[in-house]
Amino acid sequence: MIRVVPVNSKKELGSFIDFPHDLYDGDPNYVPELFIAQRDLLTKHPFVKHNPIQCFLAYHNNKVVGRIAAILNNHYNEFNNANDGFFGFFDCINNHEAAAALVAEVVKWLQEKKVSKLIGPVNFSTNEPSGLLIEGFDSPPVIQMTYNYSYYASLLEDAGLKKQIDLIAYNFGDDYNDRAFHMLDRLEERLNRGGITIRKLNLKDFKNEVNKLRTVYNSAWDKNSGFVPMTDEEFNYAANDLKLIVDPRFCCVAEHNGKAIGFVLTLPDINQVLINIKRGRLFPTGLMKLLWNKRKINGIRIYALGVLEEFRKRGIEAVLYGNVIKEYKVRGFHKAEASWILENNDMMNKAIIDINGSPYKTYRLYEKAI
Structure with missing residues (x-):
């Protein structure tokens, strides 16, 4: 029973x-x-x-x-x-x-x-x-x-x-579409001429960066299925956790005349280390494994990407993805995942597929009337 x-x-x-x-x-x-x-x-x-x-x-x-x-x-x-x-x-x-x-x-x-x-x-x-x-x-x-x-x-x-x-997760392997990246470079140049620039995340100005990204985050996803804005306290809590592992070389901010209008946040795949920490305990040996093996991580997850609605359909999403994957290629990493994307988000799914992302995992949300 x-x-x-x-x-x-x-x-x-x-x-x-x-x-x-x-x-x-x-x-x-x-x-x-x-x-x-x-x-x-x-x-x-x-x-x-x-x-x-x-x-x-x-x-x-x-x-x-x-x-x-x-x-x-x-x-x-x-x-x-x-x-x-x-x-x-x-x-x-x-x-x-x-x-x-x-x-x-x-x-x-x-x-x-x-x-x-x-x-x-x-x-x-x-x-x-x-x-x-x-x-x-x-x-x-x-x-x-x-x-x-x-x-x-x-x-x-x-x-x-x-x-x-x-919800779809995409995998990027070692097969790069060089022609697509050349097109993205030209697209980024065109965006620049229109006052839109792409820069790396500045961890030295972390507090101000968090404030900018929170505004974009809570606006860029406002029509996504199941979305709920994060409170300031929730966003700051998450940001302080992620700051411990984030690599700013893989994180970009899109700005229009100096105002943040989009961003991509990418995280090193710390699961490559956690998978060997028995029962999730840091003591007595887990902490040493975490610190020692952190340097061996060779995978990333494109964790969040969003652009304010009035700046969509200009290719900013594809340029942000492209900047991350180019950095991934330079670093010689072996695995990159973009996740997750709603199955009906045609614009974002196309942007990933156009730079050779392949769907490889599917997750499902369920519902039941009660």
């Missing part, structure tokens, strides 16, 4: 964070999240200060067999004039009864808050890791992308969830 209980204690929270390590034990593509980072995310992140969240654990014979979190994103509902609830942090053994029990508990919790639709998985919103992997199980996820067993889709679909939208 499956028993689902709310996570209310420090010990239960530890079990919630650690469950995936046991579930994916022996899976060569599993990347453990750092325990301390997950604990802080669930207890200290600015999001949890103004949005109710309840984590649940599923037990069978007193052994954890699944987990899930119910999330009420008040800011999302206000911004989108919606009445939706979310689920995230879903992991489960291949057992339909357990998965159905977890989803049912989330539905019950959200119904008490008068929510009419369930969407997920998101951890906590689309500003954080989102989507269920449905294609591309043959390689580890890159930084801040999700990973799961292939049977998860069946578990959720049998629990009554249906596809809302797919």
Whole structure:
């Protein structure tokens, strides 16, 4: 018999964070999240200060067999004039009864808050890791992308969830379209003549850069499915975390007459290191592995790219992508991922394909009327 209980204690929270390590034990593509980072995310992140969240654990014979979190994103509902609830942090053994029990508990919790639709998985919103992997199980996820067993889709679909939208991840290999890059160089020159310039991120002026990018971020994605603007506190929290690993050579800002109108943020794939840190523990040896192997990272993730609406359809997106991939080529890196892109974002998908990006992983958001 499956028993689902709310996570209310420090010990239960530890079990919630650690469950995936046991579930994916022996899976060569599993990347453990750092325990301390997950604990802080669930207890200290600015999001949890103004949005109710309840984590649940599923037990069978007193052994954890699944987990899930119910999330009420008040800011999302206000911004989108919606009445939706979310689920995230879903992991489960291949057992339909357990998965159905977890989803049912989330539905019950959200119904008490008068929510009419369930969407997920998101951890906590689309500003954080989102989507269920449905294609591309043959390689580890890159930084801040999700990973799961292939049977998860069946578990959720049998629990009554249906596809809302797919999210596409693109891979860039070593096959470069030199002609396309020459065209991008000419396009950038034309943009320059129109007062639009592309520059590298300036970490020495970090506070001002964050303020500029926050304005663009919260405006550039305003019509994306499922988007919710980040509060100043949330954006600053994320920025301070990313500052620890960001490489400004891979990050560019587009400006028009000195005003930021777009940017591309690229992160080194720290998952190449985390994959070897057992159970996400930095001590006693994990920290040394992290510091020592960080220099060996040879992959990147194009994490976020956006352009203000009034400056779109001028090729700025393609030029930003092109600048990152050219730097990637110069550095001799072996893997670059652009993720994720909504399947119906034709302009962005075309910009990536035009410089030889290939779709190689697909993630899915599900929904269910409740």
